Amino acid sequence: MTRIWLRVALVLFALGATSTASNAETVALKGGTLYASADAAALPDAVIVMTDGVISAVGKSGEVTVPADARVIDCSGKTVVAGFWNSHVHFTQQSWHNAGEAPAAALTQHMQEMLTRWGFTTVWDLGSDPRDTLPLRKRIAAGDVAGPNIRLAGSIFPKGGHPVYLPRDLQLPEAATPEEAAKWARDWLAMGDDGIKLFTGAFMGDKPVVNMDPAIAKAAVDVAHAQGKPVFAHPQNKIGVETVIASDVDVLAHTTPSERAYTDDQLARFKAQGTALIPTLGLFTTVVLDPNVTNRLVAVTVNQLKQFSDNGGTVLFGTDVGFTTQYDTTQEVQLMHRALSERQVLAALTTNPARFFKAAKKGKVEQGFDADLVVLDGDPLADVANLAKVSTTIRAGHVIYQKP
Numbered sequence: 096m097t098r099i100w101l102r103v104a105l106v107l108f109a110l111g112a113t114s115t116a117s118n119a120e121t122v123a124l125k126g127g128t129l130y131a132s133a134d135a136a137a138l139p140d141a142v143i144v145m146t147d148g149v150i151s152a153v154g155k156s157g158e159v160t161v162p163a164d165a166r167v168i169d170c171s172g173k174t175v176v177a178g179f180w181n182s183h184v185h186f187t188q189q190s191w192h193n194a195g196e197a198p199a200a201a202l203t204q205h206m207q208e209m210l211t212r213w214g215f216t217t218v219w220d221l222g223s224d225p226r227d228t229l230p231l232r233k234r235i236a237a238g239d240v241a242g243p244n245i246r247l248a249g250s251i252f253p254k255g256g257h258p259v260y261l262p263r264d265l266q267l268p269e270a271a272t273p274e275e276a277a278k279w280a281r282d283w284l285a286m287g288d289d290g291i292k293l294f295t296g297a298f299m300g301d302k303p304v305v306n307m308d309p310a311i312a313k314a315a316v317d318v319a320h321a322q323g324k325p326v327f328a329h330p331q332n333k334i335g336v337e338t339v340i341a342s343d344v345d346v347l348a349h350t351t352p353s354e355r356a357y358t359d360d361q362l363a364r365f366k367a368q369g370t371a372l373i374p375t376l377g378l379f380t381t382v383v384l385d386p387n388v389t390n391r392l393v394a395v396t397v398n399q400l401k402q403f404s405d406n407g408g409t410v411l412f413g414t415d416v417g418f419t420t421q422y423d424t425t426q427e428v429q430l431m432h433r434a435l436s437e438r439q440v441l442a443a444l445t446t447n448p449a450r451f452f453k454a455a456k457k458g459k460v461e462q463g464f465d466a467d468l469v470v471l472d473g474d475p476l477a478d479v480a481n482l483a484k485v486s487t488t489i490r491a492g493h494v495i496y497q498k499p
Contacts, residue, residue: 121146122492123161127170127470129153132177132459133442137476143175145466148491153462168494173486174474176441177460178216178467180448183327183348183373183413184209186223186231186245188420195230199240202231206242209416211496213424214469214485215243217448217457219413221292221327221348222250229287241495244467246452248290248327249283251276251315256297256305270307273314280318291319292348295338296331306334312342325452327373340364346371346411346451350396352379357399362406371451373413374400376430381419393430401434409451410435412443425483432479440479466492 122145129141131153142159144152152159161167186194190205210218220228228247235242252258254271261267270276280291293312297305312328319326320343328344330336332353339347340361347370357365365372379392404410414427431440449458456465468489473481488496 121162121165123165123167124170127173127175129175133438133446145492148466150464150466174471176469177445177458179214179444180217181215182219182411183415184218185417186228191227194227203241207496209422211488214488216467216490217244219246221248246289248292249288250292251279252294253305253307258297259300273310276311276315277318280315290325292327295328296335298331304331309338309341312338316342348373350374350399352392352395357402371409371411372403373411375415377427378415397433410443411448425480428479428482437476437479
């Protein structure tokens with residue numbers, strides 16, 4: 096069945112390869128306070144002009160000419176920042192099934208509920224059915240559905256490592272040998288995926304975790320790195336984390352609540368190899384019913400985030416939304432704030448992923464950069480929860496969400 100997915104997806108990729116975004120309108124944001132980057136000083140009463148999907152002018156009011164035909168959005172009393180990245184999402188819910196044919200209005204509405212009303216202009220899908228996600232990405236690029244830029248990662252599981260939380264009738268791409276892992280990686284990338292996700296540890300409920308052999312993981316990593324593509328990993332325990340390091344994986348897709356802390360050796364190797372971390376702290380508030388257990392899981396994962404950040408590692412924002420239905424990002428930013436400053440949380444949403452994934456024209460609000468922006472109802476440096484209070488989301492110069 097999975098091989099059929101690949102054949103279908105290759106056709107979809109070929110059909111969508113030449114699609115381009117619809118003509119962008121000229122939009123101007125006026126009167127808000129601008130943080131051009133996570134470490135920039137505030138620019139009050141700012142004007143940002145976007146033309147053909149690119150930021151064409153940035154400055155103080157009175158210093159920037161707004162074209163007569165521009166759609167002007169009054170941002171008085173609001174704060175403007177670069178568009179947000181969610182580096183861990185899934186398009187696996189029923190809402191995304193048959194995305195190539197489903198009504199655009201319904202897809203846009205669910206996209207708003209899940210992503211765009213929270214400011215996301217770029218997301219990493221770390222596992223979904225390509226028969227849904229590839230046509231969805233194509234429709235967004237064509238302007239038919241209002242949504243974020245979607246980057247896809249194809250998953251590879253260890254042999255016999257079918258996680259208990261995935262349907263048993265779902266046939267997964269499992270690799271028993273390095274050769275099989277390399278072939279899966281080549282297949283996913285040929286299909287049009289932008290990266291690979293490895294389950295270096297698969298959760299099996301009351302049975303032992305099934306971990307991926309480092310040689311198998313390394314074979315997939317080598318294929319991806321040869322094409323300049325990143326590799327994410329889902330570790331479940333210390334062995335899974337060690338496999339991440341041994342195989343030179345780029346991104347830890349989660350913290351690891353089963354382990355009390357990262358060791359000094361692990362931290363040193365993360366730093367030497369340039370490994371990034373997506374903490375997904377809010378996820379661990381949803382997995383058990385006992386609040387005492389939840390509090391322990393959160394304390395452990397917040398500590399791991401603090402260790403990782405204090406060690407100089409790159410932190411990326413991600414929520415595992417789509418697997419969870421906790422769309423509101425307030426809890427995630429507040430939990431991250433237990434370990435990070437407000438500016439560091441903003442960086443995890445903007446400049447960090449842009450730099451890490453080599454998106455040279457994203458992550459900042461500067462002339463010549465992509466017109467991906469978020470207008471917030473409050474200053475996120477005054478209260479980190481304001482990062483979840485989104486008034487307007489703009490991607491490639493188009494308003495893809497505006498608060499009613």
